[in-house]
Amino acid sequence: MTSFSLRRLRLRSGEQFRDGVEIELEPFEFGGQRYLPVPERVPAELTVTQASTGTVFELRFSARLHGPCMRCLADAVVDVAVDAREYHAADATSDELRSEYVVDDQLELSAWGRDAVALALPDQILHAPDCAGLCPVCGKDLNVEPHEHEEERTDPRWAALESLKDRL
């Protein structure tokens, strides 16, 4: 887990701090599948800007995730570019304007980074944009073995009979 101590910054209003940080990313669960960040540690650029009413945090990095294609389960790789922004009010009376990633003067970079990657992910992770997926009738990989079944066999009852026949 990576966190960044805000205590040592002591920025005054209008001042900005910018530095390179390294973030440790955790594996993701997405659509019931597990995706691993490779590498686990990514270089990021952190910008902290002090405003009179609070602090603005900006985080930029790119990450690469490895995991199964959501259509055919082959290995898929997805690159995401993260450009995230958080505002944390100095005044503790308004919960809405407090960033959940600021805890005890620590900026929780791993938690923020993970959530930011999740938001940057495409709707579907595919091994190739035109992945044909698995055949809904017989379950074979349509990328390896493109085929169609005759229309009548798409009826689930026929499919059941078909698989019975295969087993005989």
Ligand SMILES: [Zn+2]
């Ligand atoms: Zn695929």
Ligand SMILES: [Zn+2]
């Ligand atoms: Zn099929």
